[in-house]
Amino acid sequence: MARLGTGVGWRPEIADVVESMPGIDWVEAVSENLCPGHLPDSLLRLRERGVTVVPHGVSLGLGDARRPDAGRLAALAERAEVLGSPLVTEHIAFVRAGGALTASPPLEAGHLLPVPRTRDALDVLCENVRIAQDALPVPLAVENIAALVSWPGEEMTEGQFLYELADRTGVRLLIDVANLHTNHVNRGEDPAEALAELPLEALAYVHVAGGFERDGVWHDSHAHPVPRPVLDILTDLASRVAPPGVLLERDDNFPAGHELGGEVAAIRTAVAKGRAAGPAATGDRAAPPASRAGAGSGAGAGADDAVRQRVGLAQAALLAALVAGAPVPEGFDGVRLGVQARALAGKRADVVAKVAPELPVLLGADYRPAFLAYAEGRPMTGGYRRDALDFAEHLLRTAPGGAAPGVRRAVREWWLERSGPVPRSARPGVRLARATRRVLLGR
Numbered sequence: 001m002a003r004l005g006t007g008v009g010w011r012p013e014i015a016d017v018v019e020s021m022p023g024i025d026w027v028e029a030v031s032e033n034l035c036p037g038h039l040p041d042s043l044l045r046l047r048e049r050g051v052t053v054v055p056h057g058v059s060l061g062l063g064d065a066r067r068p069d070a071g072r073l074a075a076l077a078e079r080a081e082v083l084g085s086p087l088v089t090e091h092i093a094f095v096r097a098g099g100a101l102t103a104s105p106p107l108e109a110g111h112l113l114p115v116p117r118t119r120d121a122l123d124v125l126c127e128n129v130r131i132a133q134d135a136l137p138v139p140l141a142v143e144n145i146a147a148l149v150s151w152p153g154e155e156m157t158e159g160q161f162l163y164e165l166a167d168r169t170g171v172r173l174l175i176d177v178a179n180l181h182t183n184h185v186n187r188g189e190d191p192a193e194a195l196a197e198l199p200l201e202a203l204a205y206v207h208v209a210g211g212f213e214r215d216g217v218w219h220d221s222h223a224h225p226v227p228r229p230v231l232d233i234l235t236d237l238a239s240r241v242a243p244p245g246v247l248l249e250r251d252d253n254f255p256a257g258h259e260l261g262g263e264v265a266a267i268r269t270a271v272a273k274g275r276a277a278g279p280a281a282t283g284d285r286a287a288p289p290a291s292r293a294g295a296g297s298g299a300g301a302g303a304d305d306a307v308r309q310r311v312g313l314a315q316a317a318l319l320a321a322l323v324a325g326a327p328v329p330e331g332f333d334g335v336r337l338g339v340q341a342r343a344l345a346g347k348r349a350d351v352v353a354k355v356a357p358e359l360p361v362l363l364g365a366d367y368r369p370a371f372l373a374y375a376e377g378r379p380m381t382g383g384y385r386r387d388a389l390d391f392a393e394h395l396l397r398t399a400p401g402g403a404a405p406g407v408r409r410a411v412r413e414w415w416l417e418r419s420g421p422v423p424r425s426a427r428p429g430v431r432l433a434r435a436t437r438r439v440l441l442g443r
Contacts, residue, residue, distance in 0.1 A: 002086050004052060004205055004245025006268060008260070011250070015042035017257040021264070026052035028089070028247055031075070032059055036082040047083065055079040056089045059383075062128045062142065063094040063115035065101055065312030073135040080138050087139045087204060089174050090132070092125065092165070097315040101308060107319045108380045110348050110387075116151035116314065117161040123303040124311050129169045141172035141204035146182035146220035148340045151314075152331025158189060159197025172204035177233040178211060178220060178249075184229075185218035186336075191233045195240060205245030208234055208267050217339055223252035226263055231270040238274025246271055252350075323379040345375050348387065356388035362410050370395065389419055 005025030010018050018027060019042055027046060034043075034055065043053055060072050080088045093112035098104040115121045133140050144162060156164070166173055175198065180191040208231075210224035226248070237243065248264055255263075303311075320326035322341045328334045349371045353360045360367040374394050380387045392415040396408070 002244065004054075004247075006264060007052075007205075007245060007247040008264060009056075009247060009249040009251070010043065010046075010053070011254070012040065012042075014250070014254050014257075014260065015040065017254075017260060018042070019045060020257065021261055024051065024264075026054065026245065026247070028054045028056045028249075029083075031055035031057040031079050031088070034079055036078050039082065043083075052086065053083045054085050054087060054089060055083060058091065058112070059095055060090045060132070061093070061095040062090055062132060063092055063113075063121070063125055064096055064128070065094070065124060065308045065315055066096075066099070068128050068131050068135075070135070073132055077136050080136065085138060087141055087172065088136055089141045089143060089204070091143045091145050092162075093145045094315050094319075097312060097319045101312045102316045104316050104320075105324075105379075106381055107316065107323060108383065109319055109323065109344060110351065110380050110384060111344050112145045113315075113319070113322075114145060114147040114149070114151065116311075117154040117156040117158065118151075119155060120303070120307050120311050122156075122161060122164060123307055125165060126168045127302045129165070129171050133169070133171065139172055139204075141174045143174040143176055143207065144179050146176070146179040146186075146218075148186055148217060148343065149332060149336045150187050157194065157197060158183065159194040163197055163199050166199045166202040171202070173198065173202045174204050174207060175237065176207035176209070177237060178207065178209040178226070178230045180233055181227075181230045182211065182218045182220045185213065185216075192236060195233075195237055200237075200241040203241060203243060205247060206234065206237065206243045207247055207249055209249040217336075219343070221252070222249050225255075225259075226266065231266060234267065234270045235274040235277075238271045239277045240274075242275065243271065320379075325377065345372055348375055348380060348384075351384050352388045352391065355384045356392075356414075358414055359388065359392065359411070362407055362414065389415065393419070 006023060007026040007028060008018055008021065008024055010027040010029045012033075018024065027043075029043060034040075047053060055076065057072075057076050060068055060076065062068065076088055076090075079085075091112050092115065094115055095110075095112060096106065096108045099106040115125060129140065129142065142165070144158060162173060165171060177191070180189075180194055183189045183194075184191050208226055209220065209222045210226045210230070211218055211220045211222070212224050213219070234246070246267055248260070248267055250260065250263075254260075314329070317326070317329040318332070321328050321332070321337055322344055328337050349368055352371065353367065363370060371391055374391050378390070378394070382390075392411055395411055396415060
């Protein structure tokens with residue numbers, strides 16, 4: 001695997017800071033936020049300087065019960081080619097459920113949700129990864145995610161699950177040490193044990209990020225400084241293997257350039273500390289129980305329709321509980337699901353505010369409570385841009401006509417510019433008038 005060095009997540013809000021930071025060998029950019037024909041000037045300048053750019057996908061849904069969407073794969077491949085990237089990355093997560101496979105309404109999480117560590121889910125994931133590998137022009141690496149909830153009846157630890165995935169597919173691993181810390185706090189999983197079970201020879205690079213703890217729950221915010229426990233896990237990893245690359249992620253609440261530089265320096269120090277301690281003999285590690293036995297490169301049958309349906313039904317039930325008010329599936333912690341549901345709604349409001357920044361400006365302090373009330377009974381089904389339009393349409397249909405005519409008029413103009421015809425009112429009087437007009441006009 002190519003040596004990447006030390007990097008930072010490129011975001012438009014800190015583009016100038018990233019360009020001016022010394023010693024940055026590479027950057028990572030969210031694939032879905034890039035338009036191949038109109039790449040940001042900042043990324044183009046970085047490329048001209050020889051800085052490697054890696055596209056990082058967040059919506060492919062390799063853990064979905066359905067097979068990966070060909071259009072999403074083509075988009076990821078196009079970005080890798082345009083950027084001249086040595087690899088692309090995605091997540092071990094499911095992001096949508098329902099639909100024809102389960103004969104239930106399609107739902108989107110707008111977030112990365114954990115797949116159950118079961119044989120069925122592993123078979124689905126392995127086949128989906130192979131499909132993605134065949135469609136991409138460069139190697140694929142997949143990332144472990146953070147989770148607030150645990151699936152009941154899991155059959156493997158995270159380390160065992162990732163080992164079999166890499167062993168059966170040859171996929172590279174992107175290990176997020178912040179997510180290992182999150183799962184330690186939220187699910188009681190030992191980061192050292194997870195690292196000991198991983199095939200570190202498959203390591204592509206490492207993510208480091210910050211978060212915060214509230215009421216005993218760790219939130220992987222990517223908007224706070226990297227805490228000492230995360231740096232300690234990075235040091236442990238670096239004592240076992242020389243990471244090909246390490247990257248700092250920051251997605252919000254961006255600090256000043258010197259603070260960001262200080263975090264990058266702390267990451268370098270943590271890696272150097274681990275390397276000085278000397279790598280543990282990774283080649284002599286014992287096979288994790290119930291993981292390596294019987295698993296060979298390419299081993300394992302593909303996921304047939306019955307397996308995909310079982311996984312799909314379980315995922316649809318969980319996602320419906322999180323975003324559509326459905327009952328908590330058996331075996332799940334209802335309190336934790338409530339925390340996750342609120343976090344998903346909050347993230348949805350935040351992302352829509354970024355996708356459609358005019359709406360928070362138009363609505364002011366009313367934006368967030370209005371959006372959360374809208375989201376409570378209306379799951380996302382078509383991505384964040386569609387969600388923004390649907391929210392605006394909801395406001396136009398339900399807001400009292402005289403409440404704030406100036407705001408209503410502005411929202412209407414915003415909606416018209418992006419959606420075409422005025423949304424048809426659902427009020428009985430308007431519907432009756434519309435029906436009467438059709439009768440009178442003979443159509």
